[in-house]
Amino acid sequence: MFGDGIYEVIPVYGGKPFTLPRHLVRLSNSLKEIRLANPLSDAAWTDLIAEAIARSGEETAYVYVQVTRGVAPRRDHLYPPDATPTVLVMVYEAPILERKTVTPLAMITLEDFRWARGHIKTVSLIAAGLLKNEAVAQGADDAILIRDGYVTEATASNIFIAKNGVLVTPPKTSLLLHGITRDVVVELARAQGLVVEERQISLEELENADEIMITSSGHETWPVGMLNGRQVGNGEGGVLWHQVDQLFQEFKGAS
Numbered sequence: 001m002f003g004d005g006i007y008e009v010i011p012v013y014g015g016k017p018f019t020l021p022r023h024l025v026r027l028s029n030s031l032k033e034i035r036l037a038n039p040l041s042d043a044a045w046t047d048l049i050a051e052a053i054a055r056s057g058e059e060t061a062y063v064y065v066q067v068t069r070g071v072a073p074r075r076d077h078l079y080p081p082d083a084t085p086t087v088l089v090m091v092y093e094a095p096i097l098e099r100k101t102v103t104p105l106a107m108i109t110l111e112d113f114r115w116a117r118g119h120i121k122t123v124s125l126i127a128a129g130l131l132k133n134e135a136v137a138q139g140a141d142d143a144i145l146i147r148d149g150y151v152t153e154a155t156a157s158n159i160f161i162a163k164n165g166v167l168v169t170p171p172k173t174s175l176l177l178h179g180i181t182r183d184v185v186v187e188l189a190r191a192q193g194l195v196v197e198e199r200q201i202s203l204e205e206l207e208n209a210d211e212i213m214i215t216s217s218g219h220e221t222w223p224v225g226m227l228n229g230r231q232v233g234n235g236e237g238g239v240l241w242h243q244v245d246q247l248f249q250e251f252k253g254a255s
C-alpha cells in the first residue's frame with residue numbers, strides 16, 4: 001500500500017549473476033536508507049539467487065529481487081515493529097541482453113519531477129513510469145530527465161555524453177541511481193586511459209554533445225541517436241560509444 005520496498009535487477013550471463021557483489025552492496029544501502037533490516041546475509045542472498053537461476057534453467061536472463069516491509073495488521077504510516085520483510089526473487093528471460101542489433105535510441109528531455117532520493121532503488125516507480133510513458137506518447141523511446149537545468153539520468157538508466165573525446169557523466173548524488181553499469185563503465189574507461197569526468201551536465205551541454213549513451217543492467221551500454229527530434233552526432237553509435245561498448249563486452253566475457 002505504501003510502495004515501501006526496494007529492488008535490484010541483476011543480469012545473468014551464462015547462468016551466472018553479473019557483478020552480484022555490487023548489487024548486494026546497493027541492496028543493503030537501499031535497505032538502510034528505508035530503515036529496513038536486511039533479512040539475509042550476503043552469503044544467503046548469493047545462495048538464494050543461485051538457486052533461483054538454477055531452478056529457472058535460464059542462461060541469459062535477469063534476476064529481480066525485491067524486499068518489502070512485510071505484513072502489518074492494519075494500514076498505518078508508522079512502520080509495524082515486528083513485521084518480517086517479504087522477499088521476492090524472480091528470474092525472467094532477457095532477449096535484449098542478446099544484443100543482435102543495437103538500434104540507437106530516440107530520447108526527449110523531460111523535467112525530473114521524481115523525489116529527491118533517487119539513489120534508493122525503490123519499488124515506488126510511479127514517477128518513472130509516468131515519465132517513460134510520456135516520452136513514448138511523444139514518439140520517443142525514453143526521456144532524459146532534467147532537474148534545475150541539469151541532467152540527472154533517464155527513467156531506468158544512467159547517462160553519459162562525449163564531447164571532444166572526453167566522457168562526462170553526472171556525479172553520484174542523492175538525485176539519481178548509482179548505476180552499477182555506470183560504475184563499471186567509468187572504471188573500465190579510466191583503466192584504458194580514457195578521460196571520464198563526473199560532473200554536472202547542463203541541458204545546453206547535453207544538446208551540444210558529440211555523443212550520448214545510456215547505461216543500465218538492461219541495455220548495458222547503448223547509443224542515443226536522436227535528442228528532442230535532432231540527430232546526435234552521426235545518429236549511430238559514435239567512436240567513444242564503440243570503444244566503451246567493446247570494453248564492456250570484453251569485461252562481461254571475462255566475468
Ligand code: PDD
Pocket residue numbers: 009153154155156157158176177178179180181182215216217218
Ligand atoms: N533500472 N537509473 C535508474 C532510475 C534505473 O532504474 C536504473 C536501472 C539505472 C541503471 O542502473 P544499473 O546499471 O545498476 O542497472 C539507472 C533497472 C534495470 C530496472 O528498473 O529495470
